[in-house]
Amino acid sequence: MILSRRQVLAAAAFAPLAIAGCTRRARSELEFWAMGAEAEKMPELLADVRRAGLPPVRIQPLPWSAAHEKLLTAFAGGSLPDLGQIGNSWIAELAAIDAIEPVPAELTRLVDGQFPGVVETNRIDGRLMALPWYVDTRLQFYRRDLFERAGFASPPDRWDSWKAALHAVQANNGGGGFAILLPINEYEHLTQMALSAGASLLNADGTRGAFRAAEFRTALAFYKSLFDEKLAPIAGAAQISNVWNEFARGYFAVYPSGPWTIGDMKSRLPAQLQHSWATAPFPGPAGPGRSTPGGSSLVVYKSTRNAGAAWRLIMQLVAPAGQQRLQELTGDLPPTRNVWASSGLLSDPITEAFALQLERTSPLPKVPEWERIATEMQTVAELFVRGRMNIDEAVTEMDKRADRLLEKRRWMLSRRRAA
Amino acid sequence: MRLSQTGQEARAGWVMTGPALAAIGLFFVIPALASLLLSFTDFDIYSLADLRNLRFIGLENYARLIGNPLFWQAMANTMWFVIIGVPLLVAVSLLAALLVNAKTLRWRPVWRVALFAPFVTTLVATAVVWNYLLHTRYGLINYALGKIGVAPVDWLGNPRTALPAILLFVTWKTFGYNMVIFLAALQTVPKDLEDAARVDGANFWMRFRHVTLPAIAPTILLVSILTVAGMFQLFAEPYVMTQGGPAGATVTVLYFMFDEGFKWWNLGSGSAVAFILFLCILVVTLVQLRVARKAGAI
Numbered sequence: 050m051i052l053s054r055r056q057v058l059a060a061a062a063f064a065p066l067a068i069a070g071c072t073r074r075a076r077s078e079l080e081f082w083a084m085g086a087e088a089e090k091m092p093e094l095l096a097d098v099r100r101a102g103l104p105p106v107r108i109q110p111l112p113w114s115a116a117h118e119k120l121l122t123a124f125a126g127g128s129l130p131d132l133g134q135i136g137n138s139w140i141a142e143l144a145a146i147d148a149i150e151p152v153p154a155e156l157t158r159l160v161d162g163q164f165p166g167v168v169e170t171n172r173i174d175g176r177l178m179a180l181p182w183y184v185d186t187r188l189q190f191y192r193r194d195l196f197e198r199a200g201f202a203s204p205p206d207r208w209d210s211w212k213a214a215l216h217a218v219q220a221n222n223g224g225g226g227f228a229i230l231l232p233i234n235e236y237e238h239l240t241q242m243a244l245s246a247g248a249s250l251l252n253a254d255g256t257r258g259a260f261r262a263a264e265f266r267t268a269l270a271f272y273k274s275l276f277d278e279k280l281a282p283i284a285g286a287a288q289i290s291n292v293w294n295e296f297a298r299g300y301f302a303v304y305p306s307g308p309w310t311i312g313d314m315k316s317r318l319p320a321q322l323q324h325s326w327a328t329a330p331f332p333g334p335a336g337p338g339r340s341t342p343g344g345s346s347l348v349v350y351k352s353t354r355n356a357g358a359a360w361r362l363i364m365q366l367v368a369p370a371g372q373q374r375l376q377e378l379t380g381d382l383p384p385t386r387n388v389w390a391s392s393g394l395l396s397d398p399i400t401e402a403f404a405l406q407l408e409r410t411s412p413l414p415k416v417p418e419w420e421r422i423a424t425e426m427q428t429v430a431e432l433f434v435r436g437r438m439n440i441d442e443a444v445t446e447m448d449k450r451a452d453r454l455l456e457k458r459r460w461m462l463s464r465r466r467a468a
Numbered sequence: 469m470r471l472s473q474t475g476q477e478a479r480a481g482w483v484m485t486g487p488a489l490a491a492i493g494l495f496f497v498i499p500a501l502a503s504l505l506l507s508f509t510d511f512d513i514y515s516l517a518d519l520r521n522l523r524f525i526g527l528e529n530y531a532r533l534i535g536n537p538l539f540w541q542a543m544a545n546t547m548w549f550v551i552i553g554v555p556l557l558v559a560v561s562l563l564a565a566l567l568v569n570a571k572t573l574r575w576r577p578v579w580r581v582a583l584f585a586p587f588v589t590t591l592v593a594t595a596v597v598w599n600y601l602l603h604t605r606y607g608l609i610n611y612a613l614g615k616i617g618v619a620p621v622d623w624l625g626n627p628r629t630a631l632p633a634i635l636l637f638v639t640w641k642t643f644g645y646n647m648v649i650f651l652a653a654l655q656t657v658p659k660d661l662e663d664a665a666r667v668d669g670a671n672f673w674m675r676f677r678h679v680t681l682p683a684i685a686p687t688i689l690l691v692s693i694l695t696v697a698g699m700f701q702l703f704a705e706p707y708v709m710t711q712g713g714p715a716g717a718t719v720t721v722l723y724f725m726f727d728e729g730f731k732w733w734n735l736g737s738g739s740a741v742a743f744i745l746f747l748c749i750l751v752v753t754l755v756q757l758r759v760a761r762k763a764g765a766i
Contacts, residue, residue, distance in 0.1 A: 114711070118730050125516050146517035234715065285715055417513065421732060457510060461521055 079106045079359055080130035082120075084113050087134055087182075087345065090378040098371045104358050124148050131353040132363060134182060134345045137170050142417035143348070144173040150349040152177040153360055159367055163384045166342040166410030173415060179346035180367045183381035185308045186340045187237060187331075188406045192302040194325040195222060204303065204329050208271060211332040215280045218302045229275065229303040230295075232286035233434065236427035237341070238305055241331060243268040244411040245338030251451065255416040256459045258451025260426065260444045267334065269430065269440060276434050283434060293317035296326075305331070307343065308382055308403060328402040330409065342410040344384065382407075418454045425450040500746075507739035516733070529740035539741070541716050542724035545631060549699045549720065550752070553635050557695050558688065560639055561646030566676075568647070569654045580651070587644035595708040598637045599624070624710050627717035634705050634718055641705075642698065646691045653687035654680070689760045693753055700749050721745050 083091050088110035095106055109130065111119055117139060123129045124146060135143065143149045157177050160168045164184060171179045191204055199217040215228035222228075231238045243250060248265035251258060259265065275281045282289075282301075289295055296304055297318050304310075314326055331338035347366060349359045365371055369391075372383035376392050382403060383389060394400040413419055426447050433443035507529055514521040533539045567573065568580045586594065601608050602623040610620045623633040657680055665675045681688075703722040706712055712719040712727070719727075721741065729738025 121513065121733055122730065142513070146513055148517075457512065457514060457521075460523075461514060 077104045079104050079132065079355060079362060080109060081106050081362075082109045082111055082116075082130045082133035084111050084116050084134055084345070086379045087375070087381070090375070094366070094371070094374055094378060097374050098365045098368075099362065100365060103362055103365075104355070106362065120148075127352065129350040129352050131355055132347065132349045132359040135179065135348055137167065137179075137181070137342065137344050137346055138413065138420065140171055140179050140346065140348075141173055141415040141419070144178045145417050148351055149178055150351055150353075150356060152180055156180065156360060156364060159364065160384075162386050164342065164386070164407040164410065166407070166412055167344060167384055170342050170412040170415070171346055179348045180363055181384035182345050182347050182367055183372070183375060183379075184342065184344035184384045184407060185382055186343055186403065186406050186410055187241060187305050187307045188340060188402055189329050189331060190296075190304045190306055190310055190314065191327060191329060192296070192299065192325055193327045194322075195299060195302040203327065204332065206330070206332045206337045208332050208334050208338075212275070212278075212280070215275075215303070216278070219280060222299055222302070226298075226300045227282050228280040228301060229305075230289065230292070230301040231272075231275065231281045231305070232289070233283055233431050234285040234427065236423040236430075239268065239272050239427065239430050240413070240423060241305070241338070241340055242272050244341065244413075245331060245333035246271075249414075251414040251416065251419075251422075251455075254462065255414050256455055256462060258422070258448035258455075260447035260451065266440060266444060269433070269443065271334075272430065273434050273440075297322055308380075308400075311399060312380065328399050330402055330406040337405075337409055339409050339411045340406050341413055342407070344382070416455070416458060418458065422451045422454050425454070503739040503742055506736055507743050509736045510734075511736040511739075513733040525736070529737045530744075532737065533740055533744070538716060538719065539724060542719045542721045545717070545719060546700060546702070546721045548631060549635060549638075549702055550696060553638065553699045554692055554695045556635070557639055557643055557646060557699075558692055561643040561691065562650050562688075564643060564647040565650030565654055569651055580648075583647055584644040586641050591641065591704050592708050594641060595637065595705060598640075599709055602633050625714055627715050630710055630714060630717045634702075634709060637709070638699075638702065638705055642695075646695065649687060649691055650684065653684040657683040685760075685763070689756065693756055696752050696756065697749055700745060700752075721748075 081091070088108060091108045091110075095108075099106065117136070120129070120133075120135070120139070120143070124143075129148065140149075159180055160171075160177065163181055167181050167184050168177075171177055171181060189204060193203070195218050196203060196214065199214065199221040201214045201217065205211045205214050219226065219228040240250070243265050246264045246268040248262055248268055249259050250265070260269075276283055292304065293313065295301065315323070318326065331340055333339065347363045349356055349363065353359055366375075367384075369383075369385055369388050372385055372388045373392050375381050376383050376388070376394070382394065382400070383392065386404075389395050389400075389404055395404060414422075416422075429438075429443055429446045429450065432438055433440065438446065508524055508526055509515075510523050510525050510529075512521075564583050568576055568583060573579060600606065602610075604610060604620050604622045604625065607623070609623070614620065621629055623629050661679050661683075662675060665679050670678070701722050702720045703726065706718040706720060706723055707726070710718045712723050722745065725738050725741040725745070728734050728741055
């Protein structure tokens, strides 16, 4: 057959369409977007937990660093998958833009026996929007040897005695170093102290900042005092070039972080220090402090054509057996308390402290603007710590910036109320 | 007869330029106007979910940008790239072109390919390699500096050195393209002028200054305009190598725009940044043209 030039041109013009057509997924497949270590272990996990009768699953791994952008771009382009893993802090945003399905009533019993702060994070306007898959939270990693040398078995759980212990640790540590590392560019530390003091950060319907509240002022003043009393260096994370070296050298004795740090501590600290570090829950103004609930949840996207099968797959992944298998494969902490006992996490003092902290978490404000507000809060907090403004100016400025970022939300809510 | 001929010529002209004009209109003029309109709105993630959440807010996006210190830091970083990077790139590529144009150089095609190769390699792959070269403890660059007694530099982790490190990478990556343009221009420099200057006793520097440079002046202008546009639009290099850090030291205007648009999903504000960037490039290019006209390059 001899092709005319016109036929060749037409074929060339339509070839991309034909190729695009081929990449549309087969209707019977479930597409699943997962991140990081979980995506890597998904094939193994599915081989163990996927029951007969469910359609085959196609895994699309995303890097954590680009996942949030990717999800929003996919929403804009109408190409979200059937189901996927999301960071718990994104649930409010995805619910606000109506991208995810609420959890069906018959599956809500799966959160019975889970840590309350995490479940609360996944509830938007009273509806459960996502099922927790694994959990994490921050607590304090500390040098047990340095605390023991200063006369403390572990960090005390009240702010005043905790700070006294930090002073003692620093005094016993031969000068030159600090007691705690609170990188000045990270908002998590101040947020944690504010939650411990009982601050709500935003008002009840999330339309204005509540940084002028007495609880937040208490936390902000305590935060600054750690820098003023030279217990923490005024430095960003980038200026501490190697956290592990410095922790091993005793440049600081307390390092607030999450479960992802356990592996780093085991692999990066020298062998002789392996019995000298431990974990403890955060202190609070008058007793144990609170932390932020983190981790990932599983959601079904609104655009799916196969919601029933997607929820059945999620049910198997978040059931206790699925949680336990995930824990074995990745080391992730399970959201259900019973699984902690059955997988031996409670007999290890390092992970047991996480269970204690997870019982005491408070959800962050559930508005899509929160991350940006927290970034602004920290920018102002840094100016305050460096002495460029007093506490009244600082909290007023934080409220001003939060109110500006929430202006659109106020407008939308008032319009919805009027309608 | 004459009239109809002109009419025919005009028609032929329109037919020939038509496809190109249509493409420019469809893929450049219309999107540019649309983004100008977008920059007067508060288009964000809420509007994406429901278009009724869109409001016209006039110049507020621009006013907020002017009050945003991170925007000014991004501007300063970009200006640094333009002011230091453009002369550096033009000089390096001209030097390379002189080298591969030299009659005395053996294996000239090999040199040309070797120096052009970085330009055609994948940016992300080379950025990963450069991340290793610049690594504080295992990097080749710090190893070489160590040999001459310089303490290791945390190239990409220190706010002061991150920008120069990225400029080094950008220079290495893009000079090959400019070199080829310069090479083409150098080959048009009349041989007899060169010979006449040689007979008059001009040394290499005098021949370069008074024969070669005036002959390639329009090309230098072209290359510098292209480089200015390229430097204003740096994005992928900091995105791959530093993610804008440390402490925002490598956030460029385009990176800032990307964050506004696709990290925070404020497409209205992102479009405003795009328009400011467009105006900056336009102004700098007009200034360049004016300077060149005064200097007689065009």
